[in-house]
Amino acid sequence: MRTLYLREHGGQRQATTIIHDEFNNACYLLTGKWGLRQDVLSLYTMQGSLLAEVKQVTLGLWPKFVLYQNRQRVGVIAKSLGFVRQVIYIRGLNWMVVGSPLSDRYRVYQGNRLVFSTSPLEDTGGLYQAVHIADQNEEPLAILVATILNHWAHRPDHELAVTWHPRRVDDSHPLRGLSPLVTTSPITKPNRR
Numbered sequence: 001m002r003t004l005y006l007r008e009h010g011g012q013r014q015a016t017t018i019i020h021d022e023f024n025n026a027c028y029l030l031t032g033k034w035g036l037r038q039d040v041l042s043l044y045t046m047q048g049s050l051l052a053e054v055k056q057v058t059l060g061l062w063p064k065f066v067l068y069q070n071r072q073r074v075g076v077i078a079k080s081l082g083f084v085r086q087v088i089y090i091r092g093l094n095w096m097v098v099g100s101p102l103s104d105r106y107r108v109y110q111g112n113r114l115v116f117s118t119s120p121l122e123d124t125g126g127l128y129q130a131v132h133i134a135d136q137n138e139e140p141l142a143i144l145v146a147t148i149l150n151h152w153a154h155r156p157d158h159e160l161a162v163t164w165h166p167r168r169v170d171d172s173h174p175l176r177g178l179s180p181l182v183t184t185s186p187i188t189k190p191n192r193r
Helices: 136-153
Strands: 002-007 014-021 026-033 040-045 050-058 064-069 072-078 086-090 095-100 105-110 113-120 128-133 160-168 178-186
Touching: 002 026, 002 136, 026 136, 040 136, 050 136, 064 136, 072 086, 072 136, 095 136, 105 136, 113 136, 128 136
Parallel strands: none
Antiparallel strands: 002 014, 002 128, 014 026, 026 040, 040 050, 050 064, 064 072, 086 095, 095 105, 105 113, 113 128, 160 178
């Protein structure tokens, strides 16, 4: 089992990340963008060979991504409804993701075999994820799935929460009703421990 370290993209729509192993050797290059339909994240070797890609095909509350390896479609992952515990099935790969976006810890199984697991590195404040992968041949897809899970678990700091507060309009007629007072405030991330 090999451990790779993945840096969180955070609120960046477009980023490049170098993925290191436990000996701090650069292993992979993850580049691309997401947030819009047809956006792609690509995983390359350090020599520049394309290994795998993930393409966002839908938007909304339950976005869907298609996984490609060696330019062949191999699976589809879609966000599921779950706040404390999530169970996500990756069609095509027959992988079952079990975990929690609150603790940012996931385990991915194929049948009863552990494919990989992720956990945040405590001494980095959640900036890095440790991805423990059982089979080196599954590393490209495992990295992309871990990136998606990490993205779903974290909301960008720059997003604003919009709150609608009804207020009475200054008018002498009482039937004029209410008008909205919209305020914005930055969303803060909870402390992860």
